Amino acid sequence: xxxxxxxxxxxxxxxxxxxxxxxxxxxxxxxxxxxxxxxxxxxxxxxxxxxxxxxxxxxxxxxxxxxxxxxxxxxxxxxxxxxxxxxxxxxxxxxxxxxxxxxxxxxxxxxxxxxxxxxxxxxxxxxxxxxxxxxxxxxxxxxxxxxxxxxxxxxxxxxxxxxxxxxxxxxxxxxxxxxxxxxxxxxxxxxxxxxxxxxxxxxxxxxxxxxxxxxxxxxxxxxxxxxxxxxxxxxxxxxxxxxxxxxxxxxxxxxxxxxxxxxxxxxxxxxxxxxxxxxxxxxxxxxxxxxxxxxxxxxxxxxxxxxxxxxxxxxxxxxxxxxxxxxxxxxxxxxxxxxxxxxxxxxxxxxxxxxxxxxxxxxxxxxxxxxxxxxxxxxxxxxxxxxxxxxxxxxxxxxxxxxxxxxxxxxxxxxxxxxxxxxxxxxxxxxxxxxxxxxxxxxxxxxxxxxx
Amino acid sequence: xxxxxxxxxxxxxxxxxxxxxxxxxxxxxxxxxxxxxxxxxxxxxxxxxxxxxxxxxxxxxxxxxxxxxxxxxxxxxxxxxxxxxxxxxxxxxxxxxxxxxxxxxxxxxxxxxxxxxxxxxxxxxxxxxxxxxxxxxxxxxxxxxxxxxxxxxxxxxxxxxxxxxxxxxxxxxxxxxxxxxxxxxxxxxxxxxxxxxxxxxxxxxxxxxxxxxxxxxxxxxxxxxxxxxxxxxxxxxxxxxxxxxxxxxxxxxxxxxxxxxxxxxxxxxxxxxxxxxxxxxxxxxxxxxxxxxxxxxxxxxxxxxxxxxxxxxxxxxxxxxxxxxxxxxxxxxxxxxxxxxxxxxxxxxxxxxxxxxxxxxxxxxxxxxxxxxxxxxxxxxxxxxxxxxxxxxxxxxxxxxxxxxxxxxxxxxxxxxxxxxxxxxxxxxxxxxxxxxxxxxxxxxxxxxxxx
Numbered sequence: 001x002x003x004x005x006x007x008x009x010x011x012x013x014x015x016x017x018x019x020x021x022x023x024x025x026x027x028x029x030x031x032x033x034x035x036x037x038x039x040x041x042x043x044x045x046x047x048x049x050x051x052x053x054x055x056x057x058x059x060x061x062x063x064x065x066x067x068x069x070x071x072x073x074x075x076x077x078x079x080x081x082x083x084x085x086x087x088x089x090x091x092x093x094x095x096x097x098x099x100x101x102x103x104x105x106x107x108x109x110x111x112x113x114x115x116x117x118x119x120x121x122x123x124x125x126x127x128x129x130x131x132x133x134x135x136x137x138x139x140x141x142x143x144x145x146x147x148x149x150x151x152x153x154x155x156x157x158x159x160x161x162x163x164x165x166x167x168x169x170x171x172x173x174x175x176x177x178x179x180x181x182x183x184x185x186x187x188x189x190x191x192x193x194x195x196x197x198x199x200x201x202x203x204x205x206x207x208x209x210x211x212x213x214x215x216x217x218x219x220x221x222x223x224x225x226x227x228x229x230x231x232x233x234x235x236x237x238x239x240x241x242x243x244x245x246x247x248x249x250x251x252x253x254x255x256x257x258x259x260x261x262x263x264x265x266x267x268x269x270x271x272x273x274x275x276x277x278x279x280x281x282x283x284x285x286x287x288x289x290x291x292x293x294x295x296x297x298x299x300x301x302x303x304x305x306x307x308x309x310x311x312x313x314x315x316x317x318x319x320x321x322x323x324x325x326x327x328x329x330x331x332x333x334x335x336x337x338x339x340x341x342x343x344x345x346x347x348x349x350x351x352x353x354x355x356x357x358x359x360x361x362x363x364x365x366x367x368x369x370x371x372x373x374x375x376x377x378x379x380x381x382x383x384x385x386x387x388x389x390x391x392x393x394x395x396x397x398x399x400x401x402x403x404x405x406x407x408x409x410x411x412x413x414x415x416x417x418x419x420x421x422x423x424x425x426x427x428x429x430x431x432x433x434x435x436x437x438x439x440x441x442x443x444x445x446x447x448x449x450x451x452x
Numbered sequence: 453x454x455x456x457x458x459x460x461x462x463x464x465x466x467x468x469x470x471x472x473x474x475x476x477x478x479x480x481x482x483x484x485x486x487x488x489x490x491x492x493x494x495x496x497x498x499x500x501x502x503x504x505x506x507x508x509x510x511x512x513x514x515x516x517x518x519x520x521x522x523x524x525x526x527x528x529x530x531x532x533x534x535x536x537x538x539x540x541x542x543x544x545x546x547x548x549x550x551x552x553x554x555x556x557x558x559x560x561x562x563x564x565x566x567x568x569x570x571x572x573x574x575x576x577x578x579x580x581x582x583x584x585x586x587x588x589x590x591x592x593x594x595x596x597x598x599x600x601x602x603x604x605x606x607x608x609x610x611x612x613x614x615x616x617x618x619x620x621x622x623x624x625x626x627x628x629x630x631x632x633x634x635x636x637x638x639x640x641x642x643x644x645x646x647x648x649x650x651x652x653x654x655x656x657x658x659x660x661x662x663x664x665x666x667x668x669x670x671x672x673x674x675x676x677x678x679x680x681x682x683x684x685x686x687x688x689x690x691x692x693x694x695x696x697x698x699x700x701x702x703x704x705x706x707x708x709x710x711x712x713x714x715x716x717x718x719x720x721x722x723x724x725x726x727x728x729x730x731x732x733x734x735x736x737x738x739x740x741x742x743x744x745x746x747x748x749x750x751x752x753x754x755x756x757x758x759x760x761x762x763x764x765x766x767x768x769x770x771x772x773x774x775x776x777x778x779x780x781x782x783x784x785x786x787x788x789x790x791x792x793x794x795x796x797x798x799x800x801x802x803x804x805x806x807x808x809x810x811x812x813x814x815x816x817x818x819x820x821x822x823x824x825x826x827x828x829x830x831x832x833x834x835x836x837x838x839x840x841x842x843x844x845x846x847x848x849x850x851x852x853x854x855x856x857x858x859x860x861x862x863x864x865x866x867x868x869x870x871x872x873x874x875x876x877x878x879x880x881x882x883x884x885x886x887x888x889x890x891x892x893x894x895x896x897x898x899x900x901x902x903x904x
């Protein structure tokens with residue numbers, strides 16, 4: 001580097017070849033993710049939704065909010081404070097430190113999460129293998145950051161997949177290889193094909209992301225046999241699995257199937273959980289169970305992948321909001337650490353609404369020859385409808401403006417590679433009456449588009 | 453890619469050349485930041501500190517905590533809820549949505565921050581130019597991610613610099629070019645040298661990070677003339693400035709100098725703020741003011757850098773904890789949006805402790821020939837002492853074990869390139885008695901090491 005003296009009156013020197021001034025900033029000189037449709041899609045959909053406040057919206061993937069009560073925040077906060085004082089024997093000064101200071105990177109809730117995972121999911125976890133995160137979104141970011149070393153690294157995920165995962169991968173410069181999805185969730189045969197193909201092409205498949213229960217956006221779930229086969233195949237093909245489980249408690253009364261993590265006997269599954277749907281999203285509390293040993297760690301670090309994720313977190317958010325953790329902790333304590341028990345009322349709402357959607361679809365689209373079909377999820381918050389025309393953002397806009405009904409084009413969950421004639425119906429925040437009204441409007445849209 | 457059929461009994465196929473199995477995970481196959489001393493240094497220092505709970509610790513960069521009171525959390529939460537209801541006229545359902553649901557990515561506090569910035573810093577900001585972040589750490593991550601497009605991008609920062617900035621840059625794969633620091637903060641001449649040298653080498657200096665007031669770790673502040681010159685030079689050399697301001701309110705009674713952002717007339721400064729030191733760190737609430745226009749944005753996006761940062765945030769943490777924001781919002785409202793007014797008691801503690809450190813150093817190291825010197829910060833939480841021997845982690849361990857005093861080796865803030873004989877003294881959580889005791893122990897260490 002040269003050591004040019006500063007001129008007394010600053011003036012730009014002869015610019016090197018290829019120099020472009022920084023001002024104004026230009027989008028094409030910011031990180032590539034910012035020009036990627038994946039990051040733009042949520043903004044765009046929110047923007048369209050925002051312009052039609054009176055439309056029936058099957059677009060919002062938000063939890064039901066009518067049971068929320070601000071008084072609950074105070075009650076939960078107090079419950080957790082009492083827990084620190086009475087059950088853990090902390091002094092007032094220690095309670096103050098826990099609630100107000102920089103906290104342990106892994107979080108205040110790891111012990112309560114061990115109990116929660118045992119009670120609700122049959123998962124045996126050690127506190128040290130858990131990192132509490134700023135929503136499950138941060139957990140995905142941490143995993144993607146940890147697993148990417150260079151341009152050869154890739155991650156696998158079913159297509160369609162949760163747009164938040166695609167966006168997180170884009171932020172971390174990690175390409176996502178799509179795996180086919182069948183009617184029972186991820187196509188395990190295609191996973192093998194993709195993994196082997198990627199390795200043959202010199203790539204390193206670092207993990208496969210999967211939502212075995214009521215996936216967003218497809219609503220699909222894996223059978224027990226498929227779960228067992230996926231674990232076998234992942235072991236044989238040497239692929240780490242990342243299991244994301246935001247919806248399994250909303251099973252519409254059906255039998256709940258075991259999570260991959262509870263079936264895992266070789267620490268081949270990283271488990272990501274969230275309180276966004278079970279307590280409330282604004283708290284931004286999620287967590288990751290990463291009990292995989294990491295070879296070659298230096299002294300001072302713990303031996304698990306969770307310890308490496310905590311190191312990354314210490315430079316990303318330092319710790320998860322202590323206040324949010326205290327509120328979620330209070331909710332766990334109020335419910336003997338069972339979110340299944342805490343969310344009974346919400347689960348009933350979602351089950352009722354799922355039934356209303358499936359009944360309504362049958363009623364409003366009685367003719368199988370009309371080219372409208374849909375899947376039949378066993379729970380969750382989402383169903384997918386296939387329509388006899390392309391369902392892009394322009395059609396969504398038309399649907400909102402002319403017929404007063406909003407939905408999500410499935411193509412947004414394929415990163416542009418599929419779902420061209422499909423839409424996602426999210427039914428978590430609606431009443432059965434609104435669902436019926438909205439499906440009637442959807443039927444009117446279909447009549448309009450197919451009459452052309 | 454090949455499309456190999458799945459064998460009925462899964463078994464690993466012939467591995468391609470260079471294939472290494474994923475299990476167990478290995479540190480050298482995780483992201484490079486995890487093997488970087490920058491990320492390890494905090495763990496290491498915390499680990500040493502943890503083993504000597506009875507030592508006097510000048511190591512912790514934490515705010516004073518004796519004024520914290522759990523009842524305040526409830527009061528602030530209620531104050532913010534009343535604000536939403538009474539002052540903003542929100543309905544109970546809207547209040548519930550604001551507190552519990554996924555929130556606006558830019559946050560609930562942008563209007564209150566506009567008032568806070570005007571009252572405390574003389575900064576004129578528009579709400580749209582602000583993004584509330586999960587601590588200022590997330591703000592730095594967002595900026596670093598936005599500004600990195602490829603391997604040619606670099607960022608400048610004074611050496612020594614805040615380890616959280618170095619770590620954030622490492623996480624985002626952004627190299628940090630060190631700029632010399634003089635007794636008045638960043639050396640503006642050297643900044644010019646580094647920028648021109650980098651450009652001549654084919655690199656793109658995207659911004660320069662600077663803490664003009666009571667920097668961590670050096671405790672140094674820039675004069676008004678240097679601030680004005682830095683702005684001039686940054687304009688002439690076409691370098692964006694990132695101003696981080698966690699400490700300016702702790703000015704030990706001296707006149708406060710204007711922030712770079714308040715002097716900035718060309719939107720050449722991105723301003724990063726934090727409530728970690730003014731309210732409490734556990735909340736993880738910070739923010740960024742990024743009013744720079746971005747050319748080439750597509751429809752739907754806003755026109756400012758803040759809008760691009762919000763897009764990144766929507767895939768990183770979605771929104772900052774609504775509960776944390778409500779508590780910080782309540783604190784702002786309780787204090788007519790002045791943190792200077794809210795932190796008077798803390799500011800007195802830090803001023804008293806700074807005086808105790810400077811008095812104590814003079815008392816315990818009276819002989820100028822002994823090779824012990826220190827800087828004289830005008831405020832903040834940190835001072836730097838130069839010792840007549842190397843101050844590495846082994847000496848820290850020895851200091852803790854033999855003399856019961858902890859401090860931070862300055863080399864950790866240089867990413868290995870300096871500070872070999874310096875230590876940082878952090879005095880924010882101590883009493884004057886502890887400071888005197890600790891400095892006495894430090895003097896004993898110096899006698900021990902120099903007698904060899």
